[in-house]
Amino acid sequence: MLQKNATKKMVKAAVLYAINNLIEIKNLSQEEPKNNEVKVKMLSAGICASDYHVIKGETSFPLPIVLGHEGAGIVVDIGENVTSVKKGNKCILSFVPSCGFCYSCRKGLGNVCDTNRLTGTRQFDGTFRLKDDNGNDIHQFAKLGVFAEEIVIPESACFKIEDDFPIDVACLIGCSVTTGVGGVINQENIFPGASIAIFGAGGVGLNAILGGKIINASKIIAVDILDNKLEFAHKFGATHVLNSKEIDPIQKILEITNGIGVDFGFDTFGSQITTNQMMGSIRKGGTGVIIGLAPEGQTANINMVDIVRNHKILLGSYYGPLSPHLTFERIIEFYKSGKLDIDSVIQRKYPLEKINEAYNDLATGKDGRGVIDFSL
Numbered sequence: 001m002l003q004k005n006a007t008k009k010m011v012k013a014a015v016l017y018a019i020n021n022l023i024e025i026k027n028l029s030q031e032e033p034k035n036n037e038v039k040v041k042m043l044s045a046g047i048c049a050s051d052y053h054v055i056k057g058e059t060s061f062p063l064p065i066v067l068g069h070e071g072a073g074i075v076v077d078i079g080e081n082v083t084s085v086k087k088g089n090k091c092i093l094s095f096v097p098s099c100g101f102c103y104s105c106r107k108g109l110g111n112v113c114d115t116n117r118l119t120g121t122r123q124f125d126g127t128f129r130l131k132d133d134n135g136n137d138i139h140q141f142a143k144l145g146v147f148a149e150e151i152v153i154p155e156s157a158c159f160k161i162e163d164d165f166p167i168d169v170a171c172l173i174g175c176s177v178t179t180g181v182g183g184v185i186n187q188e189n190i191f192p193g194a195s196i197a198i199f200g201a202g203g204v205g206l207n208a209i210l211g212g213k214i215i216n217a218s219k220i221i222a223v224d225i226l227d228n229k230l231e232f233a234h235k236f237g238a239t240h241v242l243n244s245k246e247i248d249p250i251q252k253i254l255e256i257t258n259g260i261g262v263d264f265g266f267d268t269f270g271s272q273i274t275t276n277q278m279m280g281s282i283r284k285g286g287t288g289v290i291i292g293l294a295p296e297g298q299t300a301n302i303n304m305v306d307i308v309r310n311h312k313i314l315l316g317s318y319y320g321p322l323s324p325h326l327t328f329e330r331i332i333e334f335y336k337s338g339k340l341d342i343d344s345v346i347q348r349k350y351p352l353e354k355i356n357e358a359y360n361d362l363a364t365g366k367d368g369r370g371v372i373d374f375s376l
């Protein structure tokens with residue numbers, strides 16, 4: 001027993017105990033990394049809508065939980081049998097640590113690893129690494145829970161980067177960039193010069209615009225309900241911006257494309273309204289891709305006749321949609337060659353203690369991405 005206690009240490013973490021409540025900063029006891037696990041000191045963590053869905057009860061997760069799934073840090077300890085990283089390595093963290101052995105992993109879809117889905121907010125062996133003062137086991141969102149000073153996570157979540165790679169950019173590659181840019185450039189039938197419409201100009205939407213620039217999209221039409229976000233989208237390279245509160249986006253997109261419709265639509269927000277707008281805006285034979293996660297239980301009211309008669313394709317795209325490490329690699333190369341302006345997406349930095357303020361800023365529709373900077 002004594003020995004077991006000796007392997008634990010205290011870490012500061014932001015814990016959600018109940019939905020629609022404030023996140024609390026707590027000191028938690030943390031176990032050391034086990035087989036194929038590492039301990040990472042967090043350097044940067046992103047404020048993403050997926051965590052906000054959990055706070056609002058729109059995605060059900062077991063509580064109490066340390067949220068946060070977009071992050072980058074430095075490996076400070078390794079468990080047994082860890083071979084791909086060592087102490088001192090800086091890493092992007094993948095919010096889908098893939099097992100490598102399940103059906104999906106073997107199909108090359110590490111982004112939807114079955115073993116990861118089954119074990120959820122616990123580590124791969126089904127156990128927890130965090131406990132609070134009252135002895136409660138604390139869940140880690142996506143096995144990560146990056147809103148903590150140090151985290152114990154699977155080795156396969158870590159993607160090693162060069163020491164001088166900017167850490168806040170690395171953090172964003174962990175979720176919004178991979179979801180948005182990857183959601184565009186990794187689509188099987190995407191092509192240079194495609195016309196695209198992007199619904200939602202939040203963190204993921206801006207990255208989808210950047211993805212559109214990478215494929216040299218002929219038109220990048222951004223649709224949102226907030227003018228400040230649309231102005232920001234325009235700066236990011238949207239060729240047209242539409243406020244769907246003021247005009248019918250389907251009508252306008254048809255007008256912009258000479259009555260044809262766009263080749264690709266991307267719903268980066270994830271809702272019945274935006275998915276319907278997207279499907280109405282694509283051309284015959286066009287593809288609509290849902291990238292944003294809608295609140296749980298939400299269904300889209302699809303016009304089936306339109307899909308059949310007009311040969312439309314409706315796709316879901318989760319985290320890439322390839323093995324996350326492959327997408328990270330592609331994105332890093334694009335960034336290094338100056339083709340991806342990820343830096344400008346980052347608009348605000350907060351210390352961990354200001355996590356509630358950070359989510360409030362997300363909820364009220366501030367531009368770009370906010371990040372927790374652990375050096376503040």
Ligand SMILES: [Zn+2]
Pocket residue numbers: 048049050051069070175176
């Ligand atoms: Zn995210």
Ligand SMILES: [Zn+2]
Pocket residue numbers: 098099100101102103104105106110113114115116
């Ligand atoms: Zn797997």
